[in-house]
Amino acid sequence: MPLDYRRFNGPEDSVSYKQFSTNFTRSYDELFKGLFDENGKRIDGREFTEARPLYTKTNVISQAKGSAYVELKNTKVVCSVFDPREIVGHQNEYSIYGQIYCEVKFAPFSCPRRRRGLAPDTDERALSANFKTAIQTAIQSTKFRNFQMDVFVYILEHDGACLAAAINAACLALTDAVVPMMDIFSARTAAVINNQIFVDPTEAEENLALMPTDNETNHGIITLTVIDHLRNITDLQQIGSIDADCLIKVIDILLEECAKLMPLFKDLIIDNVFEQYKEHQVYLSIKKQVNEELSNKVKEWTLIVKDK
Amino acid sequence: MPGPELLSSQGLRLDGRRPDELRRIRCKLGVFTQPDGSAYLEQGNTKVLAAVYGPHQAAKSKLSTEGVVVNCQYSMATFSTSERKNRPRGDRKSQEMSLHLRQALSAAIKTELYPRSQIDIYVEVLQADGGAYCASVNAATLALIDAGVPLKAYACACTSSVAWRGNHPEALLDVGHVEEAAGGVCLTVAALPSVDSIALLEMSHRLHMDYFEVVMSRAMQGCKDIEIILDKAVREHLAEGWTKPDVITI
Amino acid sequence: MAGMLLSNAERFYIWDGVEENFRSDGRSNKDYRPMELETDVVSSASGSARLRLANTDVLVCVKTEIDTPKSDKPGLGSIEFFVDCSANATPEFEGRGGEQLANRISNLLQRAYHSSQAFNLKQLCIFEGKQCWKLYVDILILECGGNLCDAVSLAVKAALFNTRIPFVKAALMDGGNIDLQLSDDPFDSKRLEVGTAPLLVTLCRMDEENIVDPTAEEETCIAVSIVVGVSGNPALYTSSEDTTPSDHKCTTISMSGNGGILPDAMKIVIAEGITAAKCLDEALGRTLLQERNRTNLQKKDSYGFLK
Amino acid sequence: MVEEDLKDFKLKPMKCELNFLNKSDGSAILAQGETVVLVSVNGPLDIKSTSQNMEKATLEVIFSSKGGKPTVSDRFKENVIRQTCETAIFGCLYPRTGITITIQELEDYGGLLPTTINCTCLALLNSGLAMRHVVAAVGCALDEAGNLIIDPTNDQIQTATATMYFVFDSREKNLVTGFSTGTFGEGVYDEALERCRAASDLVFNFYRDIVASYCNVIG
């Protein structure tokens, strides 16, 4: 990477201190045992098919048109949506579909293993591309023709399933930004290690799922995005090597998990609408008051002018 | 002065060629279906692909009312040189080569026939074993002919260098990669041999004045020979263009 | 693909054709177009292959370099994919035009080859923790005639099959550095076990039908396409019978285009993808073995683009 | 603040030449001590519509250091100069136009930014752009012993615990721009402000002499 002139750069040969700490270089089997507590459940006490609770809040960024903050226990993601503007970059003909520009960025301090650079590297660009295919299906881009809408995601802390968290945050941010969408969508991730399915994996489980091993069992990570309308799958990303029937089993489990998220999103959106409605009422009443004062002021002046 | 080892005692070069001998040129026109004209040319181990699109409507920015805009792009495949290049194009050298390519080819094309339009010429070097620029010009000429673009004459390019045998100099034609790397002088000529005019002349390193004439005439002679070879290939291509049997599978 | 203008009438013509399982060029939904494959086209590379799928033309070259392995994976070499869309294919690829497509394909390949069951990087290790081979797989796209992913994955597997890695003896000197002896005879080299390398199959959905190997025209009128990477069966790639045939596993799945797909339709797509990849694998294995026996290691006269 | 000890200093020798470049609307080369800066101003230009501003001229400053490689601190200097000139120039007289100020650092022996600001002001004077007020920059350093040195030389700056640069406008002698390095007390800051304000008169006189000497050439 050529030296970045626009930022302050540390020494090139700097390497994370965790590398020299004792528990860094552990073999595959030790790590695999480390995933379970004594009675066979996952360390944080969850069942294999139990997902982490999803905490979320919308309208966290005042300047953005719509924004959302999603927390999957330790995975923290912020997403903001800006309203359409002219298409950036050269544009040779009128595009009948609105363009959607997506960018997913890891915070430099977000990954436990090593510090990520400030400039976007290849796998962040790949993540942005996957993220874009997942959300563009639900957005009716014919409504904002020849315009470009920006969706930015910033991952504060990465503890597994950050693509799924980003997609969920994007769905809530888009609803908060009142963007024309076909329906709400949600996403979930599952990891497969030694033929065992882990729903909503933590970073340690994800790292193990992608770690090269010599045993011939299924291993990999699958992220599924489902749109509520007819339960259509809008995006399916899979890495690792998994045979067909295990894959189908994972897809079914993920479909249920995504379905569980839908009511949660719906309640949240309905609460937001009520709040905005109340605010609007307050705003209208103030406006009425101001108009009244103005009108009786005008009456006074006409009186003064008349008797002059 | 480098060069004694370039010529053996019997006057043969490192790859066994005589000083005034071209490398084996093999070429084929109409290699691709989508571009208007395409050509593949092998000059020894230097392999080049050329494609021509156009003449088509020019981009607003580059529009010129009196003649056609020739837009060239020269890019070398990452595996073309023995040492892997990490960026195929966009560095200064390929931009310079594109400029030279445009200069040589716009001298050959009848530009005044297509005002306000544009011809795109793309060259991809698959394997570079010396003389990549000359192979590109020759391949581009064949691609232009395949595309039916009217040309004033064949644009051929050739390099020549000088080596020492005993005490008197010997001009070497069509310099290979090894001879280029040996640091000898390398004169590149892009010419229109039939109308005997020179489109581009470029020389690296230093050459004494009175040897210049020897090297220059050898290069011009090389261009004339190349023109004959290209002409033969074009006539062959057109002659058996429609009677050729279908592709024989192994 | 690029500059492909289709009127609505032509689209409906293609859609109706697909419904009756009889496409515009006479193929059924599950047929591939004729392919031409040739290996060892570039002499300066360790392994190369050129594949022509109707009018899609791809040239793949593998170059090897000695590199130090990453600290968290001491015993493994590394493989890197670089895709370059040459402007020969379409004027749009001039300059940085083809970068988005190139990134998409190289990401797909990087994910497909990620699992050790797809491509075992242990065979690239020279000396644990100190020296290993790094494979640069450079893919040059010369012409786009639709279905780029399949053509690229086939050409990559053929190029890796054709790759020759020279024997290297590594000895640990005192003071921790390594002394490498490279054998001088160029033909004294070993091949890579590339049997399990994955093949990408693009399945495109046109309302209810799935078609394989779309042409450029068909690609412009599909809603969603799913790329399935399926690992190969090593038995097909060695003449000796002792290698155990391993079943085909999915090494990567990715969707593109904006459209949704019903879950059970997705299951059918995955099954079809695996069967299509299986027969592609057999065809590739047969031709590569056939070519290797015929040329038995000498470099034959390469047709290249002269045919 | 006793009056006379305000005057007991002398500034580094300043040599300047106006209209140094013929291609630019206004240019100046200024040497303050050994620090030399060349500034060229290209007056109201036509710029592309997206970067035009309805009410006033858009100011663009390009600072290129001696080493040539762009660094983050160049952008900082550009911002300092742009903001100073923004207040000094009557932007509203040239709406929807662009003014570019190009600065080339030739020698840097301490006090680079004050010299750059003075040279920019001279170049603006030479370019004939309407200006509200003229700006003058003076630097001062606080050494270990605690006494203030006006317009310090290079080695005084290296050993100083704190350095302060102030830019004053010619009309009310108010502080237009200022920046400092190192730590210093509040009292020291006020005393430095007063003494630099006094010193700025010398710079303004220097401007008058320079412009006067060029008057017959222009006039």
Added chain:
Amino acid sequence: MEEYKVLQPFKYFNDHISVNVRPDGRKFDQQRSIKLNANSVNTADASSLIKCGKTSVVCGISLELATPKAEEPDNGFLVTNVELLPLCSSKFKPGPPSDYAQVVNNTVNDILKNSKCIDLKDLCIVSDKLAWVLYCDIACLEYDGSIIDACLATLMTSLKTLSLPHVIYDIETEEIKVDVNIRHPLKVTGLPVATSFVIYQSPDSNVALMDPTSFEEEMCGGNGANLVVCWNQGLLCGIHKFGGATLGTDGHKKLLNVAKERSKTIEEVINTCIANETSE
């Protein structure tokens, strides 16, 4: 009201100032509400998040090891970078940092260097062999003015809560062993606090506004033209004034005192936040 602000921004702003109140109801030298919490991100070695008014900034520090530079063998590295993310406001575009972002970055770095609150010698483990590299990455999540104050506050909170793991370095074999559970806190002297002002040139007099919002910054000469005063335990450690309207000498003095009071309140906020962080 909203339409008035959009149609006639200058008049809207002037009406408010002439009545001695700011558009969001604050007085001229009143500070916006501050919410600060430490160690919100547990993958970073130290982190903190501040939300002052509508500006929220997160700072994360990651530690790395490297060989010190040849010319300064016993100095560690302190690398601070401020990122104005495209998601914090429509003013910032994706891609490499804009000029304004680099100016903010440079200002924060200068203040940190001037205040000398971190001695680079403490970061050196073995002279000329091994030293700590402190990557302080500051990301602005929400941009609503006075960004430099927020950045400095989070930076100081994170530095104060940072603790370095113990490193054993064997000279001969150049073996590095890091013991993660023995950690000793980093020595931080003093606490620089930056206060930014904006000077509004109203027709009759110039007024200084403390802790400006981005709308107020725009009204008084664009987002580069502000004045940053930072105090460090009673000593001034940097006054940066970038153009903009001028201020008389007495206005200047009043400014410094206001900044001093504010720096006291901010110090309290940081210390209380660290106190209940360590007590947890």
